Every structure is written in C-alpha cells, then in structure tokens.
Amino acid sequence: MKEVVITGPKQFEVREVPKPTPADGEVLIQMKAAGVCGSDIHLFLGENPNAVYPRIPGHENAGVVVEVGKGVTKVKPGDHVVVDLVVACGKCPHCLSGRRNICTTVKARGAATDGGWREYFAVPEHEVYLVPNEITFREAALVEPFAIGLHCTKRANIQGGETVLVLGSGTIGAVILQTLKQKGCKVICADINDSSLARAKKYGADAVVNTKTQNLKDFVQEFTGGIGVNAIFDSACYPGSLTAMLEQGIPANGATIVPLGFSTTQEGITQAMINVRELSIIGTRMSSGQFEPTIKNVAEHKYNMDGMVSHYIPFSQVEKVFELMLHPEKDMKKMVIVFGE
C-alpha cells in the first residue's frame, strides 16, 4: 500500500509500505476520503513549532472497515466509519470526566501521531464511529470539522437567541456559522474575502462584513443597536485578533469570546478589558464527544455541504495537494483527498 509522509518543512514522500494488520482491539480501515485541514498545511509549510517529522498528516478520515482485531465488537468488516482526531489515554481524570480532548497525554492524529493519508491504517475501536451508508465518504470526511462547531459552541454555552460574531469565514468559520444557525442565533460573519462572505450568506449569515473595506466596530454597533454582540468566535486567529475582538463596542457587556487559534504572539489584553464588562474568554481545542451527534446531524441533512469543498483530489495525484498548499488558487476553499478514484 502507499502512504504519504511529510519528511520536513515543504518536503514529502509517497512510500510503498506493507499493509498493516490490526492488533487486538484494533480496526483496519481502508481509507476513502481525507480532508485537508489548515493544520495539515501548517505542518507541511513548517509553521507548526511543535511538529515532529517524519509525519503522516490527516485527521479528517473516512473509510471502510476491512478487518478487525481480536475483541472488537463495535464494528465489523464492511462498516463505514470516521476516525476521531483525538488520541487519548482513557484513564486520566480528564478522560474520565468526558474531556478526552484535554487528556494529560493527548495527541492530535496527523500532528503528534500519524494520520490518515495512507491507503490503510489501524486504529483502536473506541476511536472509530459508525457512519450510516447513506452518508457519502466525501461528506463523512467533513464530520470532524463539523464536530468542532458543536464543541466550541457548547464550550461557549450558546443557548440560541444570541447575536454572534464569527470572525473568519473559512471552513471552520462556515462550520460555526451553520452550527449557530441550527441553534437559532443571529450571526454576523466577518472576513476579507468576498467569495467566503458570499458563501456565508448562502449558509444563512444574517449579515456579512468585509473588514478590508468596512469598520467592524461601526458595523456591529449599527447591527446591534449600540449593544454589541453576545458571543464572538474567532476563527481568523491572526496574531492580535483576540485583542481586536475585545475592542470597546464589539462585545456586549457579559459577552463570551472564544479564540480558536494557537498563536504564541503576546496579546494586548488588560484585566480591565475583561472585568469592566465581565467578559468570558473560553478556551476550546479539537472536540470531545461530538462525533456521534455530528454524524446524526449530517445524516439528517442539517448542514449545507454544498460549497464546503472546492477541490476533490485523487490520492494517486496527492502531489497536487502539496502544490496547492504552496500556491493556493484564488478563492479556493477546502481540499478533500479521495481514494480509489
């Protein structure tokens, strides 16, 4: 079988290796579709300071079970599955409280441990989730990013009815927008790309603002009648974006701000900026316990998948994925690698 290995910044190899056999408690998956995420791009471009090479990327993995190890009861050969991006111990206090994503030894698949850009791979049965056959593999590859939407909106305790600002209208911004609309929120989407904002409109954004040409604070003030927004999700995540989202006039008093990035640049936040308005700044990382509800939502067609992906690329032409990472096409959106096509 073939696997893709990133061997260092801007370097990759396609290797021929033996097909693995599942150990006890493991499931052997034949890959069918794998999403390309921003974190895969950071890994390839050498922009992840914690990256260890060589690494097989990919954490948005959908495939079919072809073999199971001893003791596996959850799935059987022929079942369609998606794979959790979180690799956790299952025994620490965080795992036991249902927060596998912050396990003391947590590893993100495709970053701290090898991912799914290979024809076959074996994973523990508790890290796979059954997907009904009516969900296509191309849709199933989007379950992981949509699980992020359920997770971060749960972290922010979104109840429905809030007016929310989503900064950034890329894949994760579009996912959060759709999740917020499901929950009954009013959503403003902000970005610097008009095609992403047009897509956000299509996904139900109540207002869109291009922050290259319009002043965000003025827009928010106007839209909310001078109150500000009740919650902010920052999926733009540029250095300084968290500070920018705390600007007087953008969050309402008592608002919740959820940064989704991992920038290590110092922000310019003061105690007063948080406490004068009694703001909540909430951390969020990957997802926990959200794959099953997300699969249910996808099966019930609760998300608009149309336009989420701009490029489906056959695994046999995976070098194109890396070319596009280095030289993205104008207005391109997400890429998904498809196997056996």
Ligand SMILES: [Zn+2]
């Ligand atoms: Zn992802």
Ligand SMILES: [Zn+2]
């Ligand atoms: Zn743990």
